[in-house]
Amino acid sequence: MLLKRLKEAPAIKKLVFIGFSGCGKTTVAQKLAEVTSLPLFSIDEMVEEKTGTSIPEIFEKYGEEYFRQLEGEIILEVIKEKGGIIDCGGGVVERENNMKLLGSFGKIVWLKCPLETILVRLGKNDRPLLKNKDLRQIEDFFQRREKLYQRYADITVNSNRDLTRIISELLEILNLD
Numbered sequence: 001m002l003l004k005r006l007k008e009a010p011a012i013k014k015l016v017f018i019g020f021s022g023c024g025k026t027t028v029a030q031k032l033a034e035v036t037s038l039p040l041f042s043i044d045e046m047v048e049e050k051t052g053t054s055i056p057e058i059f060e061k062y063g064e065e066y067f068r069q070l071e072g073e074i075i076l077e078v079i080k081e082k083g084g085i086i087d088c089g090g091g092v093v094e095r096e097n098n099m100k101l102l103g104s105f106g107k108i109v110w111l112k113c114p115l116e117t118i119l120v121r122l123g124k125n126d127r128p129l130l131k132n133k134d135l136r137q138i139e140d141f142f143q144r145r146e147k148l149y150q151r152y153a154d155i156t157v158n159s160n161r162d163l164t165r166i167i168s169e170l171l172e173i174l175n176l177d
């Protein structure tokens with residue numbers, strides 16, 4: 001039944017992943033690109049390639065605003081592509097204009113994951129906006145971000161589970177919408 005529907009339905013070829021750092025955007029996007037052969041655009045990686053500087057270093061030397069500007073420039077380039085999977089940085093929702101651009105490209109998928117799992121996954125992480133915060137501050141930051149992901153998501157997918165199960169749900173979404 002599922003196979004029949006997969007064959008009949010026109011496929012969506014444009015997905016944009018958003019969600020808190022560590023929810024699994026890059027991991028999921030890479031796997032999905034591999035199984036679908038769709039091109040993958042990882043915004044964080046592209047910022048680093050363009051500047052030849054790591055994200056922690058960009059934040060340290062030039063600040064968040066400069067990073068957001070670079071992020072916006074890359075998004076403007078990527079949305080010109082015919083299709084593919086866009087793996088965003090966790091803070092892309094901080095700029096409404098970037099979200100408008102991404103929304104004009106494709107379906108926005110929020111990979112939703114509880115903070116407890118995220119903290120385990122990230123371990124000792126170098127994400128600049130989490131680095132100097134205590135648990136209470138991270139919880140507040142997480143709550144604020146969750147509202148933004150909710151606001152912009154077309155689809156919400158639970159990423160607090162096995163990668164294989166996330167990928168099968170996304171394959172259904174790609175074909176059955």
Ligand SMILES: Nc1ncnc2c1ncn2[C@@H]1O[C@H](COP(=O)(O)OP(=O)(O)OP(=O)(O)O)[C@@H](O)[C@H]1O
Pocket residue numbers: 019020021022023024025026027028044088089090091121122127159160161162163166
């Ligand atoms: N479904 C999953 N189950 C278990 N571990 C996972 C899962 N998805 C991702 N991880 C692990 O969690 C960590 C963070 O994942 P990932 O880098 O994909 O997150 P991200 O959302 O891209 O974060 P960022 O916004 O900071 O780029 C990695 O070590 C990854 O291997």
Ligand SMILES: O=C(O)C1=C[C@@H](O)[C@@H](O)[C@H](O)C1
Pocket residue numbers: 021044055088089090091092127128129
């Ligand atoms: O949550 C954030 O604001 C960020 C998440 C990362 O993906 C990077 O884009 C950068 O560290 C900022």
Ligand SMILES: [Mg+2]
Pocket residue numbers: 025026027044087088089
């Ligand atoms: Mg990532």
